[in-house]
Amino acid sequence: MEGLKKDVIRHVVSSLGSDYASKSAYNYYNALALAVRDRLIDNWIKTQRSYYDEKAKRVYYLSLEYLPGKSLMNNLHCLGIYETARKAMSDLGFSLEDLAEQEWDAGLGNGGLGRLASCFLDSMATLGIPGYGYGIRYDYGIFHQVIEDGKQVEQADNWMRVGNPWAYERGQHLFPVRFFGEVKNWTDEYGRLRHTWTAGDTVLAMPCDMLVPGWDNHHVINMRLWSARSDVEFDLDFFNTGNYLGAVEEKIFDEKISKVLYPSDQIEEGRELRLKQQYFFVTATIQDILRRFRKKHQDMTELPQSVAIQLNDTHPAIAIAELMRILLDEDLLDWEVAWDICVSTFAYTNHTILPEALETWPVSLLERMLPRHMQIIYEINARFLREVERVARSEDCGQLCHRDLDHLKQRVSLIQERPIKSVRMAHLAIIGSHSVNGVAALHTELLKARVFDDFQRLYPQKINNKTNGVTPRRWLWSANQPLSRLIASHIGTGFVRNLDELTQLEPLAADPAFREAWRAAKLENKQRLQAYIKRKLMRELHTEHLFDVHIKRIHEYKRQVLNLLHVVTAYNRLRHGQAADFTPRTVFFGGKAAPSYFMAKRIIHAINAVAATVNADSRVNDKLQVVYLPNYCVSQAERVIPATELSEQISTAGMEASGTGNMKFALNGALTIGTWDGATIEMAQAIGPELLFIFGMREDELVSLRQHGYNPMLYYHGDEELREALDMLRSDAFSPGQHGLFAPLVDNLLHGGDRFFVLADYRQYLGAQQDVGRLYLDQEEWTRRSILNAARMGFFSSDRAISQYAREIWDVAPMAGLQNGKGA
Ligand code: 73E
Numbered sequence: 001m002e003g004l005k006k007d008v009i010r011h012v013v014s015s016l017g018s019d020y021a022s023k024s025a026y027n028y029y030n031a032l033a034l035a036v037r038d039r040l041i042d043n044w045i046k047t048q049r050s051y052y053d054e055k056a057k058r059v060y061y062l063s064l065e066y067l068p069g070k071s072l073m074n075n076l077h078c079l080g081i082y083e084t085a086r087k088a089m090s091d092l093g094f095s096l097e098d099l100a101e102q103e104w105d106a107g108l109g110n111g112g113l114g115r116l117a118s119c120f121l122d123s124m125a126t127l128g129i130p131g132y133g134y135g136i137r138y139d140y141g142i143f144h145q146v147i148e149d150g151k152q153v154e155q156a157d158n159w160m161r162v163g164n165p166w167a168y169e170r171g172q173h174l175f176p177v178r179f180f181g182e183v184k185n186w187t188d189e190y191g192r193l194r195h196t197w198t199a200g201d202t203v204l205a206m207p208c209d210m211l212v213p214g215w216d217n218h219h220v221i222n223m224r225l226w227s228a229r230s231d232v233e234f235d236l237d238f239f240n241t242g243n244y245l246g247a248v249e250e251k252i253f254d255e256k257i258s259k260v261l262y263p264s265d266q267i268e269e270g271r272e273l274r275l276k277q278q279y280f281f282v283t284a285t286i287q288d289i290l291r292r293f294r295k296k297h298q299d300m301t302e303l304p305q306s307v308a309i310q311l312n313d314t315h316p317a318i319a320i321a322e323l324m325r326i327l328l329d330e331d332l333l334d335w336e337v338a339w340d341i342c343v344s345t346f347a348y349t350n351h352t353i354l355p356e357a358l359e360t361w362p363v364s365l366l367e368r369m370l371p372r373h374m375q376i377i378y379e380i381n382a383r384f385l386r387e388v389e390r391v392a393r394s395e396d397c398g399q400l401c402h403r404d405l406d407h408l409k410q411r412v413s414l415i416q417e418r419p420i421k422s423v424r425m426a427h428l429a430i431i432g433s434h435s436v437n438g439v440a441a442l443h444t445e446l447l448k449a450r451v452f453d454d455f456q457r458l459y460p461q462k463i464n465n466k467t468n469g470v471t472p473r474r475w476l477w478s479a480n481q482p483l484s485r486l487i488a489s490h491i492g493t494g495f496v497r498n499l500d501e502l503t504q505l506e507p508l509a510a511d512p513a514f515r516e517a518w519r520a521a522k523l524e525n526k527q528r529l530q531a532y533i534k535r536k537l538m539r540e541l542h543t544e545h546l547f548d549v550h551i552k553r554i555h556e557y558k559r560q561v562l563n564l565l566h567v568v569t570a571y572n573r574l575r576h577g578q579a580a581d582f583t584p585r586t587v588f589f590g591g592k593a594a595p596s597y598f599m600a601k602r603i604i605h606a607i608n609a610v611a612a613t614v615n616a617d618s619r620v621n622d623k624l625q626v627v628y629l630p631n632y633c634v635s636q637a638e639r640v641i642p643a644t645e646l647s648e649q650i651s652t653a654g655m656e657a658s659g660t661g662n663m664k665f666a667l668n669g670a671l672t673i674g675t676w677d678g679a680t681i682e683m684a685q686a687i688g689p690e691l692l693f694i695f696g697m698r699e700d701e702l703v704s705l706r707q708h709g710y711n712p713m714l715y716y717h718g719d720e721e722l723r724e725a726l727d728m729l730r731s732d733a734f735s736p737g738q739h740g741l742f743a744p745l746v747d748n749l750l751h752g753g754d755r756f757f758v759l760a761d762y763r764q765y766l767g768a769q770q771d772v773g774r775l776y777l778d779q780e781e782w783t784r785r786s787i788l789n790a791a792r793m794g795f796f797s798s799d800r801a802i803s804q805y806a807r808e809i810w811d812v813a814p815m816a817g818l819q820n821g822k823g824a
Contacts, residue, residue, distance in 0.1 A: 001084045001087055001088045001091075004035060004081070004084055004085060004088045005088045005091060005092060007031075007035040007038065008028065008031045008032050008035050008088065008089075008092065009031070009092075010031075011030070011031035011032075011034040011035055012027050012028065012031040015030075015031065015034055016030055016031060023092075023093055023094075025094060025098060025099055025101075025102055026102050026162070028089070028092065028094055028099055029072070029099040029100070029102035029103060030102075030163070030165050032072070032085065032089065032099060033071070033072055033103070033165035033166060034165050036072065036075050036076065036079070036081075036085075037165060037166060037211065039079055039081070040075065040079070040211045040213055040220050041211065041220075043213070043218045043219070043220045044211050044220035044221075044222065046218070047218075047219050047220050047221065048222070050815060051130045051815075052295070052296070054815065054816065055296065055306075056130040056812075056815060057130065057305065057306050057307070057308065057810070057811065057812045057813075058130045058131070058132065058292075058306065058307055058308070058812075059124065059129060059130065059131040059132070059308045059309075059310065059805075059806070059810050059812055060131075060132050060134060060285070060289055060307065060308070060309045060310065061117060061120060061121065061124075061131060061132065061133045061134065061310050061312065062134050062135075062281075062282070062285060062309060062310065062311055062312060062316040062319060063113075063114070063117040063133065063134070063135050063312035063313075063315070063316070064135060064136060064277065064278065064281065064312070064313075064315040064316060065108060065109030065110060065113055065114030065117060065135065065261070065312075065315075066106070066108045066109055066114050066117050066118050066121075066133065066135050066223065066225075067106070067107060067108065067109040067111075067114035067115040067117075067118050067634050068106045068108070068118045068210070068223075068634070069105050069106065069107075069118070069474070069633070069634025069635050069638070070100065070103040070104075070105055070106075070634070070635050071103065071106070071166050071210075072099070072100050072103050073096075073100050073478050074122075074473065074474055074478050075213055077215075077473065077477060077478050078213040078214065078215050078216065078473065079213065079216075080216050082096075104159040104162065105141075105159070105633050105634055105635050106141065106159065106164075106210075107141035107142040107157055107159065107261075107633055107634070108135065108136070108137070108138050108141045108142075108225070108261060109141075109142065109261070110142060110261070110263065110264070110265040110553065110592075111265050111552065111553045112351075112552075112553075112658070112659065112660050112661070113265075113312065113313060113351050115634065115660060116312075116439075116468055116660060116798075117133065117135075117312055119469065119470050119471040119474075119660070119798040120133075120798055120801070120802055120805075121133045121212045121221060121223055122212065122214075122471040122473060122474065122798065123469075123471055123797075123798040123799045123801070123802040124212075124221055124802055125212045125213055125214035125215075125217075125219055125220065125221045126214040126215045126217065126219075126471075126473070126497060126799060127214070127799060127802055127803065127806070127814050128214065128217060128219050128814035128815040129802065129806055129812055129813075129814055129815075130221075130812065130815060131221050132221065132222050132223070132224060133212070133221075133222070133223035133224070134223075134224050134225075134226075134281065134285040134288075135223070135224075135225050135226070135281065136225055136226055136227075136258050136261075136277060136280075136281050137167075137208045137225035137226060137227040137258060138258055138259065138260055138261045139158075139160050139227075139258065139259050139260065140156050140157050140158060140159070140259060140260040140261065141157045141159050141261055142157060142261055142263055142592065142633070143155060143156065143157055143263055143592070143595070144156070144157045144631055145592050145630055145631040145632070146630055146631070147604070147608060147628060147630045150604075150605050150608030150609050150612065151601065151604065151605050151608075152592070152593055152601050152604045152605075154263075154595050164208075166210050166211065167208045167209060167210050167225075168208065168209045169206065169207075169208050169227070170206065170207045170208070170209065171206055171229075173206075173207055174204040174205065174206055174229060175204065175205040175207075175226075175283075175284045175287045175288065176202050176203075176204060176205075176231070177202065177203050177204065177205050177228075177279070177280050177283050177284060178197070178200045178201065178202050178283075179200050179201045179202075179203075179276065179279070179369050179370070180199075180200035180201055180368065180369060180371075181197060181198055181199040181200025181201075181371065182197075182198060182199065182200075182371060183195050183196070183197050183198075183371050183372045183375060184196045184197075184198055188332065194329065194332070195328070195329055195372060195375065196329060197325070197329065197371065197372035201254075202231050203228050203229065203230060203231060203254040203255075203257060203280070204228070204229040204230070204231050205226040205227070205228065205229070205280060205281075205283075205284035206226065206227045206228075206229045207224050207225075207226060207284075207288070208224070208225045208226070208227055209222050209223070209224050209225075210222075210223040210224075210225065211223075215473055215496060215497050216497075219815065224285075224288070226258065226280065226281050226284045226285070227258050228254060228255045228256070228257035228258040228259075228280060229254075229255060230250065230251035230252075230253075230254035230255055231254070232247045232248075232250050232251045232254070256273070257273070257276050257277055257280050258277070258280070262274055262277075263592070263594055263595055264594035264595075264596065264597070265553045265555070265594060266352055266354050266356065266357035266555065267356055267357065267594055267596070267597060268356060268357060268358070268359055268360070270360075270361075270362075272365060272369070275318075275361055275365060275366075275369060276369070278315055278316060278318055279318050279322070279369070279370060279373075281316065282316050282318050282319040282322055283322055285316075285319070286319060286322050286323055286326065289307060289309070290326065293306055293307060300327060300331050300333060300341060301337060301340075301341060303341050303344075303345055304341060304344035304345045307345055308345065308347065308809070308810035308811070308812060309345050309346050309347070310347050310348075310349065310805070310809070310810070311346060311347065311348045311349065311429055311433070312349055312351075313348075313349060313350065313351050313352075314348070314350075314358075314359045314425035314426050314428075314429050315359070317348070317359075317425045317426075317428050317429040317432070318370070318373060318425075318428075319346070320342055320346055320380075320428055320429065320432035320433075321370075321373040321376045321377055321380075321428070322373065323338075323341070323342050323345070323346075324338055324339070324342055324376050324380070325372055325373060325376055327341060327342070328376070329372070335379070335383075339380075339383075342432055343432060343433065343434050344434055346429075346432055346433040346434070347433050347434060347435035347436070347437070347809045347810070348429040348430065348432075348433040348435070348436050348437075349436075349437050349438075349439065349466070350426065350429075350436060350437070350438055350439075350443075350447060350452075350657075351439055351657050351658075352657050353443065353446055353447065353450070353451045353654075353655075353657065354557065354655065358424070358425075358426055359424075359425040359426065360416060360422035360423060360424050360425065361422055361423050361425065362420050362421065362422050363415065363421045363422060363423060364420075364421070366423060374423075377414055377423055377428065378415075380414065380428070380431065380432070381413060381414040381415060384412075384414070384431050385409050385412075385413060388408065388409055388412060388458065389405065389409070391458060392405055392408060393405075408454060411454055412427065412454045412455065412458070413427070414427045414428055414431070426452075427455075430452065430455050430459075430462070433462075434462070435462060435464060435808075435809045436452070436455075436462050436463045436464070437463070437464050437465060437466045437809070438463070438464075438465050438466075438657065439465075439466065439467065439468045439657050439658040439679075440465070440467050440468060440657060440658035440659075440678045440679040440681070440682060441465055441467060441679075441681065441682055442654070442676075442677065442678065442681055442699065443465075443657040443658060443678065444463065444464065444465035446654060446699070447463055448463050464808065464809075466801055466804050466805055466808075466809075467658065467679055467682055467795075467796075467801065468658040468659075468660050468663070468679055468796075468798075468801060469660075469663065469795075469796050469797045469798035469799070469800055469801035469802075470660050470663045470664050470667070470796060470797070470798055471797070471798045471799075472495065472496055472497075472499050472667070472797055472799075473496060474638070475638075475641070475663075475664045475667060475668070476495075476496070476667050476668065477496050478638070479637075479638040479639075479641065479642055479668070480521075480525065480641075480642035480668050482520075482521040482524045482525060482642075483518075483521040483522075483525070483642065483668065483669065483790075484496075486517050486518065486521050487502070487505065490504070490505070490508060490514070491504040491505065497799070498794075498799075499793065499794040499795075499796075499797035499799065499800070500794035500795075500797075501794070502790060502791045502792070502793060502794050503791055503792065503794060504791075505787055505790065505791040506787075506788065506791045506792075508787065509783075509784045509787040509788050509791070510784070512780070514787070515780060515783040515784065515787065518669065518783055518786065518787055519779065519783055522642075522643070522645070522669060522786075523543065525642040525643040526541075526543045526547060526643045527543055528639070528642075528643065529541065529547075529639055529640060529643035530543055532639055533627065537627070537630075539627065541586060541625070541627070542584065542586065542622075542625065544584065545584045545585050545586040545625065546583055546584065546585035546586070546645050546646060546772070546773070546776045547585075547586055547588065547643055547644050547645045547646065548585050548586065548587045548588065548644075548645070548646040548648065548772075549587075549588045549590075549640060549641075549644040549646065549647060549648060549665070549670070550563050550587070550588065550589050550590075550591075550648035550650075551588065551589070551590035551591055551629065551632050551636075551637065551640060551661065552591050552632075552659075552661055553591050553592060553593075554591045554592065554593040554597075554600040554601075554603055554604055555597075555600060556599055556600070556603075556748075556755070556756050557651055557652050557655040557656070557756050558650075558651050558656070559650050559651060559652060559756055559758055559761075560589060560591070560603050560607065561603055561606075561745060561749070561758055562650055562758045562761060562762065562765055563587070563589070563648055563650060564603075564606060564607055564610060565722070565725050565726070565758070565762055566765060566766060566769055567587055567610055567614065567624070567626055568610060568725040568728060568729065569721050569722075569724075569725050569766060570582065570624055570769075571610075571613075571614050571617075571620060571624060572721065572724055572725065572728075573721075574619065574620040574623055574624060575617070575619055575620060579623075581773075581774075582623055582624075582773065583772075583773035583774070583776045583777060584622070584623045584624070585623075585624065585625075585646075585773070585776075586624075586625040586626070586627060587624075587625070587626050587627070588626075588627045588628075588629055588640065588644075589607050589626070589627070589628050589629065590628065590629035590630075590632035590636065590640070591604075591632050592631075592632060598744075599744065599745070599748065602741075602742065602744055602745055603745065604628070605741070605742075606729065606734070606742045606745055607626070607628055608628050609734040609735050609741075609742070610626060610734050611626035611627065611628055612734075613733070613734050614626050637661070637664070641661075641664050641665055641668050641670070642668045644665055644668065644670040645670055645671065645776070645782075645786075646670060646671055646672075646673055646772055647661070647662060647665030647666065647670040647671065647672045647673070647674070648673055648674070649661075649662045649672055649673070649674030649675065649677070649678075649680045650673065650674060650675055650696070650761075650765065651675060651677050651678065652675070652677070652702070652756040652757050652761075653675050653676050653677045653696060653697060653698050653699040653701075653702055654677060654699035654702065654703075655677065655756070656677045656678035656680075657678060658678045658679040659677075659678040659679055659680060660679070662674065662678070662679060662680050662683060663679065663683065663793065663796040666683055666687070666789045666790065666793050666796075667790055667793045667796070668790065669786040669787065669789060669790045670786070670789070671691070671692065671693065671772070671775075671782070671785055671786060671789060672684075672692045672693065672789075673692070673693040673695070673765075673768055673769065673772055674692060674693070674694060674695075675694070675695065675696040675761070676694060676696065676698045676699070677699070679796070680692075682795070682796075683793075683796065686792050686793070686795050686796075687788065687789050687792045687793075688788070688792070691785045691788055691789060692789075693768040693769075693771055693772055694768070695761065695764040695765055695767065695768035696761040696764050696765065697757065697760055697761060697764075702757055702760075705757070705760065710753070710754070710757070710760065712749055712750055712753070712754040712759045712760075713750060715759035715760060715762065715763075716750055716759065719762065719763060721766075722759065722762050722763070726746050726749070726750070729742045729745060729746050730742065730743050730746040730747075
């Protein structure tokens with residue numbers, strides 16, 4: 001402890017240039033972070049060196065998004081120095097909790113996809129897998145959300161302003177990135193046509209490395225994020241032209257590439273800068289991967305034995321064309337050889353079947369920005385369509401008439417002709433990879449049967465499932481110390497690295513004393529949240545209420561509106577004195593809406609309007625409260641999830657690819673009210689469906705309802721309570737003086753076809769909520785179920801997910817000496 005104290009003081013003085021006697025929490029947080037980084041860097045160097053020494057096959061995880069959140073507590077726990085640090089900082093006059101508050105969330109992602117990437121890095125580090133995360137170091141992460149007059153207002157997330165003590169910026173290792181320009185054709189000595197992409201604009205990619213430690217194993221992997229740097233400083237031309245300010249402007253323009261994260265989750269932006277971001281990060285990453293590979297290899301055909309590249313959705317899919325370009329134009333390999341290398345190296349994860357999220361890029365834009373890549377994509381397509389024809393003719397599709405074959409080719413082509421001629425990035429990713437995986441069982445089945453059914457017929461082995469998982473280090477041990485300590489006192493700490501060990505809790509569910517202790521841990525977390533809400537929102541929570549929580553991105557398919565209709569109905573019943581048996585509850589909502597997503601923003605407004613009315617109504621507010629948690633982010637999730645008793649997972653069946661919040665809640669002892677969707681299905685199967693509150697129509701039922709003609713008006717006319725709730729929303733009951741404010745929401749349900757079947761599931765949802773309320777009155781049974789929920793969550797560890805990727809997709813093994821946990 002003395003050593004740590006000394007190091008902290010030394011950093012306050014020599015790294016931060018401050019007086020250690022002036023007790024600034026900000027300085028002491030940064031100094032502690034630097035002292036922790038010192039303790040990681042030796043192991044990071046040893047880890048990286050061991051990959052070379054052992055000629056390990058490496059895994060590269062390419063993701064445009066990461067959501068690491070805060071690093072301090074997690075890193076202290078991983079290093080096993082949490083208690084030491086707590087004492088040391090207390091000696092220096094600080095509470096570790098307060099210092100941790102000083103850290104800004106690294107919010108370099110929108111939601112589940114980015115958080116999954118961060119959980120996966122944590123698991124690779126803990127399992128000892130030679131992995132690297134690659135992404136973009138956005139200057140501005142996901143916007144900071146404030147609620148003003150009930151509405152979302154976006155503020156810039158200037159997370160870098162105060163510096164980042166965790167990152168190493170490596171300004172000396174810059175990689176060039178080219179755009180635009182032209183392609184020259186030439187003939188090599190064997191008479192083969194060759195291509196060279198020349199000129200164009202150049203910017204530079206600077207690596208920023210963040211260290212990702214494993215749990216108590218000395219294995220530290222790297223997350224390398226690229227930051228754009230202009231090359232104009234190196235351009236002597238501008239001295240000669242005398243256009244100094246012009247050159248500076250150009251520099252600012254170039255550096256715009258890594259300025260900001262696109263804040264839309266599953267809605268395509270289709271903006272030129274977004275494509276630039278994708279290519280910028282992809283080419284820098286591929287250059288870095290090949291640089292490392294070439295240190296030990298000359299023969300490029302050995303690449304797939306040494307390197308596996310996982311594409312996190314299609315956002316980095318241009319990597320396939322980029323690797324082809326390098327192999328063809330720089331290494332001068334033949335097409336077939338280069339293509340084999342590519343397909344054997346790449347694998348692609350699909351995260352959504354929502355059509356509006358499937359990426360396409362206009363051919364005209366690609367031709368201009370990446371002319372050589374567009375040529376290559378055309379060539380990939382031509383060869384692929386010839387192959388399709390060959391397969392179709394050779395098999396029993398022999399009977400395929402020409403029309404069918406033409407249709408098939410149109411459907412699977414990389415090029416879509418309408419509404420504008422574009423490249424389908426998902427098709428590029430599928431064709432250029434040896435593995436395509438979905439993220440939960442149902443999602444993968446839907447990929448095979450619907451979205452990618454033609455590809456499933458063409459390549460029956462390619463599409464596979466890897467159900468998502470979450471890291472127990474952050475989402476149980478670090479976020480929920482009261483519960484973790486209780487668990488550890490009964491079954492030891494092995495569950496932190498082997499989550500299956502939680503099954504040892506099962507017999508304890510029958511033990512009244514253990515149940516009481518379990519409830520006490522939950523109450524402690526509820527009180528902690530209560531104190532936080534008081535501090536931040538000046539609101540007093542009732543900890544005896546059922547804490548009912550719906551936190552995630554705001555999206556119509558996630559159906560926050562369904563929850564809101566339940567709240568309004570409960571409000572009406574209470575007002576009308578029809579709810580004598582109502583179980584008091586506080587309903588929490590939280591989540592960001594894409595700034596351009598009108599309906600999602602209006603939903604936030606409606607939630608806040610209902611909250612204001614309900615909370616101000618003294619007839620009901622001792623029994624029902626609604627809280628909107630502004631600026632939902634990773635660190636907020638870490639506070640809220642441990643305090644939650646009811647987890648809302650109520651997406652339209654078939655639409656949530658997996659969900660990962662659902663897992664974090666159950667792991668922390670919340671019961672789930674949910675639809676038969678995403679990974680909630682597998683959770684119900686693992687836990688026992690009777691221990692969750694499952695309701696609503698299933699995916700196949702919705703398909704047939706849609707086919708037979710779904711008429712939301714029938715539900716409206718047939719259900720008095722539903723009608724009352726919708727009429728109130730449409731009138732100004734919640735928006736005094738602003739008649740029609742929420743009419744777009746209601747009209748969308750009644751006259752817009754209710755694409756997400758809110759009305760169809762309303763009555764069943766109410767029934768399930770009634771069951772929840774009733775069960776909550778029986779605290780012993782509730783607690784028993786809560787314990788069993790957590791006990792059966794072993795499968796949903798990201799360690800299990802990563803082990804499956806490693807074995808079934810990447811063919812990589814943990815580093816020797818690290819398989820069973822601790823390293824040397
Ligand atoms: O169901 C979640 C899933 O758990 C899914 O909606 C989400 O990915 C999670 C992790 O697998 C997701 N995010 C995006 N697509 N699916 C996405 C798309 C475009 C931009 C940003 C995010």
